[in-house]
Amino acid sequence: MSTPPDTIEPVAESTGDEALKEEQFVPTLVQRLLDADVLITDENEAKKKEEADRLAAEEDGKETPEAKPVEKPAGDAPVEKKVDAEGKPIKMRGAKLQRPALKFQEPEKPVPTEKPAAAPPSKPDPNWEKSLEDNEKKALNDARYLEQRFPERYAGMAARQEKFLRDHAKYVEEQGEDFDIESAEYKGFLEKNQPRLTDDEREMVATTRVKDEVNKEWSGKHADLQHKLYARDEEPKVEREVQQIWTELANSALPENVANHLVEMNTKHGAVKGLEEAKKTFGIEIETAQMVLKEATADIKEFLRITRRDPETNRPLAQTASSPADPHYEQHVRLTNVLDSICNDFKEKAPENQQYRNGKWFVTRDEYLRLTPESRAKAWSFTNEEIIAQMKGMAKGAVSNAIKQRLAYIEERGFRRNISGSVQPNNPPRNQTPRTPGGSPVATPAGGGEPPPAINPQVTTILGNLTKG
Known part of the structure; x- marks a missing residue:
C-alpha cells in the first residue's frame, strides 16, 4: 500500500441510522424539488389548455366550459395520472441525478528549459578523474557543488570546468618539452578557457558547504528525534x-x-x-x-x-x-x-x-x-x-x-x-x-x-x- 493521502477531505461523520438519513438528505431534497417542478409545470399547462378551450368556445357561440380549479395534492398524496386523447397515460420525465465526468491528472511531464550555451557535462569517468591532480579534483568538485547548490547562477559550470581540464591536459601534451608555464601563449590559453572564481566566491563555497553538512546532519537527527517523540505520544x-x-x-x-x-x-x-x-x-x-x-x-x-x-x-x-x-x-x-x-x-x-x-x-x-x-x-x-x-x-x-x-x-x-x-x-x-x-x-x-x-x-x-x- 499504499500511504495514500492520506488524507481525504473530511466528510460528515455519523453512525447508525442517523448517518444514513444524513447521506440521503441532500439527494432526497433535490429529487423532491425536481418532482415539485414537474407538478408545477403540468398545472400551468393544464390552465393554458382550459383557457384556450374557453376562448375557442366563445368564438363558436358555444357554452363556455367552466374552468375546473386544479387541486393540489395534500402532502405526499399521489398525483392522478393524466391521459391523452387516446386514453394512454402521459409519460412525465423526471429529472435524474447524473454523475459528472471527472477528470484525472495526467502524469507530470518535464517542462522544457533553455539549456546553457556550454556543452552538457559528460558522464563521470572515474578512471579519468583519478588521473587528475588534487587541485584539479578540488576545482571540479567545487564546480559541481556550485551548479547543484545554485543552479540558476552557475548553470553549466561543471561542464565548463571538465572541458577545461581535458583541454588543458591536451594542450600540455601537445607542447611536450617546449611547454613553458610562464609563456604568454599559455597565459592566454588560461585567460581564454579557465573558469574562474573570485576570492569571495571561493569563500562562499567553503562556508556554504560547512553549513549544508551541519544542517543535513542536524536535520536528520532532528527529524528522527521529532518522530520518536510523536510515536511516544501517539502509539x-x-x-x-x-x-x-x-x-x-x-x-x-x-x-x-x-x-x-x-x-x-x-x-x-x-x-x-x-x-x-x-x-x-x-x-x-x-x-x-x-x-x-x-x-x-x-x-x-x-x-x-x-x-x-x-x-x-x-x-x-x-x-x-x-x-x-x-x-x-x-x-x-x-x-x-x-x-x-x-x-x-x-x-x-x-x-x-x-x-x-x-x-x-x-x-x-x-x-x-x-x-x-x-x-x-x-x-x-x-x-x-x-x-x-x-x-x-x-x-x-x-x-x-x-x-x-x-x-x-x-x-x-x-x-x-x-x-x-x-x-x-x-x-x-x-x-x-x-x-x-x-x-x-x-x-x-x-x-x-x-x-x-x-x-x-x-x-x-x-x-x-x-x-x-
Missing part, C-alpha cells in the same frame, strides 16, 4: 483506540446466548474462572471469536498506524511494506484488498442517493487521489474513520460465519451439542482442528446498519483476557 493512543474497538466487537460479535452465559458464569465464579467455565459449554464459539477478532483488531491497528502521520515530519507510525521480505507484507496486502473491496463494492452496489453526498459524487480512494483539483471538488471518498467502521462490521460478520462453519464442520464428524440448564456437552475431539474459514462478508454502505448495542461490562471484563497471548 498509546492507538493502543487505547484498538482496545475500545476490541471491547465493542467482543460485546457485539458473540451470539446472544453465549454472551448471556458468560455473564452468568462471571457472576457465579468471577472473571477468570467464569471464562473457563463458559468455555466448557461454549468453547467453540469463544475460541472462534478469539481467533477472528484477534486478526481483525490487529489489521485495524496496523491500518491506524499506517494512516497516522506526524504533522511535522509527515512520517507515518508504520511504513508500508514494499517487499515480501518485510514481516508486515502479507498483512499490508490484505489491508489493501480490504480497502479496495470496501470502496469498489460501495461504488458498484450502493444506490445513487447514497453515493451523492453534499453535492459530490463518491469515488474510490485511489480515484480521489488521481483526480484533478477541479474534479476533486466534485467528489468525495471514505475517510479513515468510515473505513474502520466498515472493517468492524466485516469483523462481526466474520465471527458469525466462522462460528457457523466450525460448528457445521464438527457436527459432520459426529459431535452433537445438548445444552439443558447447566448440563455440559461433550467437547469435540481436540486432535481435529478445522482450517480457518476464509472469505469476508460484503461491506455495507457507510453509515448504514444498526447502531452498536450497549456495552456489557461483565462480558467485556471476561473477554478482556482473550486479548492476551
Whole structure:
C-alpha cells in the first residue's frame, strides 16, 4: 500500500441510522424539488389548455366550459395520472441525478528549459578523474557543488570546468618539452578557457558547504528525534483506540446466548474462572471469536498506524511494506484488498442517493487521489474513520460465519451439542482442528446498519483476557 493521502477531505461523520438519513438528505431534497417542478409545470399547462378551450368556445357561440380549479395534492398524496386523447397515460420525465465526468491528472511531464550555451557535462569517468591532480579534483568538485547548490547562477559550470581540464591536459601534451608555464601563449590559453572564481566566491563555497553538512546532519537527527517523540505520544493512543474497538466487537460479535452465559458464569465464579467455565459449554464459539477478532483488531491497528502521520515530519507510525521480505507484507496486502473491496463494492452496489453526498459524487480512494483539483471538488471518498467502521462490521460478520462453519464442520464428524440448564456437552475431539474459514462478508454502505448495542461490562471484563497471548 499504499500511504495514500492520506488524507481525504473530511466528510460528515455519523453512525447508525442517523448517518444514513444524513447521506440521503441532500439527494432526497433535490429529487423532491425536481418532482415539485414537474407538478408545477403540468398545472400551468393544464390552465393554458382550459383557457384556450374557453376562448375557442366563445368564438363558436358555444357554452363556455367552466374552468375546473386544479387541486393540489395534500402532502405526499399521489398525483392522478393524466391521459391523452387516446386514453394512454402521459409519460412525465423526471429529472435524474447524473454523475459528472471527472477528470484525472495526467502524469507530470518535464517542462522544457533553455539549456546553457556550454556543452552538457559528460558522464563521470572515474578512471579519468583519478588521473587528475588534487587541485584539479578540488576545482571540479567545487564546480559541481556550485551548479547543484545554485543552479540558476552557475548553470553549466561543471561542464565548463571538465572541458577545461581535458583541454588543458591536451594542450600540455601537445607542447611536450617546449611547454613553458610562464609563456604568454599559455597565459592566454588560461585567460581564454579557465573558469574562474573570485576570492569571495571561493569563500562562499567553503562556508556554504560547512553549513549544508551541519544542517543535513542536524536535520536528520532532528527529524528522527521529532518522530520518536510523536510515536511516544501517539502509539498509546492507538493502543487505547484498538482496545475500545476490541471491547465493542467482543460485546457485539458473540451470539446472544453465549454472551448471556458468560455473564452468568462471571457472576457465579468471577472473571477468570467464569471464562473457563463458559468455555466448557461454549468453547467453540469463544475460541472462534478469539481467533477472528484477534486478526481483525490487529489489521485495524496496523491500518491506524499506517494512516497516522506526524504533522511535522509527515512520517507515518508504520511504513508500508514494499517487499515480501518485510514481516508486515502479507498483512499490508490484505489491508489493501480490504480497502479496495470496501470502496469498489460501495461504488458498484450502493444506490445513487447514497453515493451523492453534499453535492459530490463518491469515488474510490485511489480515484480521489488521481483526480484533478477541479474534479476533486466534485467528489468525495471514505475517510479513515468510515473505513474502520466498515472493517468492524466485516469483523462481526466474520465471527458469525466462522462460528457457523466450525460448528457445521464438527457436527459432520459426529459431535452433537445438548445444552439443558447447566448440563455440559461433550467437547469435540481436540486432535481435529478445522482450517480457518476464509472469505469476508460484503461491506455495507457507510453509515448504514444498526447502531452498536450497549456495552456489557461483565462480558467485556471476561473477554478482556482473550486479548492476551
